[in-house]
Amino acid sequence: MARKITKPEPKPRLCAADWEHAALEALAESGLGAVAIEPLARRLGVTKGSFYWHFPTREALIQAAIQRWERNDEEQVIAPLAKVADPRERVRELIRLTSHRRPTHTIFAALFRAIDQPLIGPLLERASQRRIEFVTRAFREAGFDAKTAANRARLAYSAYVGFVQLSHIGQPRMTHDEFERYIDDFIETLIPR
Amino acid sequence: MARKITKPEPKPRLCAADWEHAALEALAESGLGAVAIEPLARRLGVTKGSFYWHFPTREALIQAAIQRWERNDEEQVIAPLAKVADPRERVRELIRLTSHRRPTHTIFAALFRAIDQPLIGPLLERASQRRIEFVTRAFREAGFDAKTAANRARLAYSAYVGFVQLSHIGQPRMTHDEFERYIDDFIETLIPR
DNA sequence: GAGATTCCATACGCAACAGTATTGAACGAG
DNA sequence: CTCGTTCAATACTGTTGCGTATGGAATCTC
Numbered sequence: 001m002a003r004k005i006t007k008p009e010p011k012p013r014l015c016a017a018d019w020e021h022a023a024l025e026a027l028a029e030s031g032l033g034a035v036a037i038e039p040l041a042r043r044l045g046v047t048k049g050s051f052y053w054h055f056p057t058r059e060a061l062i063q064a065a066i067q068r069w070e071r072n073d074e075e076q077v078i079a080p081l082a083k084v085a086d087p088r089e090r091v092r093e094l095i096r097l098t099s100h101r102r103p104t105h106t107i108f109a110a111l112f113r114a115i116d117q118p119l120i121g122p123l124l125e126r127a128s129q130r131r132i133e134f135v136t137r138a139f140r141e142a143g144f145d146a147k148t149a150a151n152r153a154r155l156a157y158s159a160y161v162g163f164v165q166l167s168h169i170g171q172p173r174m175t176h177d178e179f180e181r182y183i184d185d186f187i188e189t190l191i192p193r
Numbered sequence: 194m195a196r197k198i199t200k201p202e203p204k205p206r207l208c209a210a211d212w213e214h215a216a217l218e219a220l221a222e223s224g225l226g227a228v229a230i231e232p233l234a235r236r237l238g239v240t241k242g243s244f245y246w247h248f249p250t251r252e253a254l255i256q257a258a259i260q261r262w263e264r265n266d267e268e269q270v271i272a273p274l275a276k277v278a279d280p281r282e283r284v285r286e287l288i289r290l291t292s293h294r295r296p297t298h299t300i301f302a303a304l305f306r307a308i309d310q311p312l313i314g315p316l317l318e319r320a321s322q323r324r325i326e327f328v329t330r331a332f333r334e335a336g337f338d339a340k341t342a343a344n345r346a347r348l349a350y351s352a353y354v355g356f357v358q359l360s361h362i363g364q365p366r367m368t369h370d371e372f373e374r375y376i377d378d379f380i381e382t383l384i385p386r
Numbered sequence: 387g388a389g390a391t392t393c394c395a396t397a398c399g400c401a402a403c404a405g406t407a408t409t410g411a412a413c414g415a416g
Numbered sequence: 417c418t419c420g421t422t423c424a425a426t427a428c429t430g431t432t433g434c435g436t437a438t439g440g441a442a443t444c445t446c
Contacts, residue, residue: 158359
């Protein structure tokens with residue numbers, strides 16, 4: 001009668017990566033404050049005893065989790081775009097890619113809300129630097145002079161950061177079509193001609 | 194010998210407004226998490242006993258403080274701009290006004306980092322709504338059609354929000370001249386002709 | 387100057403969470 | 417079968433901050 005072997009239990013034991021994933025989920029849903037050991041443990045169906053075997057401290061978990069995000073984001077967003085030859089099309093594609101709410105952008109927004117935290121500030125500084133440079137290069141290749149390209153990249157990136165935050169309160173209240181038109185206008189404004 | 198009367202004590206007693214000011218200072222410096230009763234009390238040189246005489250709860254303090262900010266911001270930023278007749282000049286002036294780090298924008302940035310909190314989200318929703326409408330109206334008066342005006346206002350406001358956040362990590366690392374040029378480009382991009 | 391009012395101090399209780407220490411169960415290797 | 421390794425449960429300690437209860441001191445009022 002009792003088939004012990006084919007239990008539907010997903011995984012009675014956890015590994016460090018499980019904690020990192022849970023941390024990123026909690027981060028995306030409720031911010032860095034929710035990346036707390038005991039709540040995560042409850043969520044994972046274990047207790048703190050498990051956590052402190054895998055990680056020495058809460059900071060170590062956050063460190064590992066955001067590194068995982070950073071790698072993933074680089075592979076999923078930046079790398080594919082770098083392959084697009086035409087710089088104008090590259091920027092258009094970037095804006096389209098980043099304008100739809102996907103996990104990585106939700107996490108990005110949550111990180112920005114925790115910008116005061118010691119680990120997060122430097123992370124976002126590095127990430128922003130890279131991204132602005134990435135866009136600046138595209139604008140340069142598209143024919144803008146150095147300063148104009150830099151300014152336009154700053155503007156685009158600022159608008160992205162702001163938009164992601166505003167989405168969080170559903171503020172630019174738009175229908176799907178309005179949104180598509182907004183993105184088109186956005187692109188048209190920044191990359192005329 | 195002992196002149197008790199001419200003590201240099203600034204104010205042995207506090208009023209509710211003192212707590213609200215302290216709350217806004219802490220908010221600007223270290224975020225909403227720093228608007229905690231005991232730390233504020235230490236800072237003001239009193240104890241919690243004082244606080245709970247003036248306010249029933251922490252939430253009440255936050256409520257009062259952000260209302261004070263909202264009023265002040267409306268009077269200091271929006272009202273003066275509403276008097277500018279030329280809509281293009283009005284937007285230019287708005288961008289210039291909001292592009293220099295002043296207390297009210299620092300607080301605004303801090304509020305955005307606390308957007309998850311129950312009192313703050315709705316506040317920012319209202320504020321953002323008002324501001325986007327304000328800018329939309331200006332663009333309409335400047336001759337843009339309804340949809341373009343709305344989109345451009347969203348873009349401008351998003352860029353403002355993002356820029357304010359990025360300033361917090363000193364990310365668009367610019368000299369003063371570069372910054373001025375950036376603002377000029379910003380205006381030129383959004384309000385051509 | 388007696389009493390009420392206003393403001394603050396002190397001392398609690400309470401909850402959440404970080405981190406530690408110890409014990410215990412499962413499991414593979416010898 | 418035994419032992420060591422891996423992972424988790426339990427039971428602590430310590431800290432921080434919210435909120436309460438109560439009493440004390442200054443100040444105003446009659």
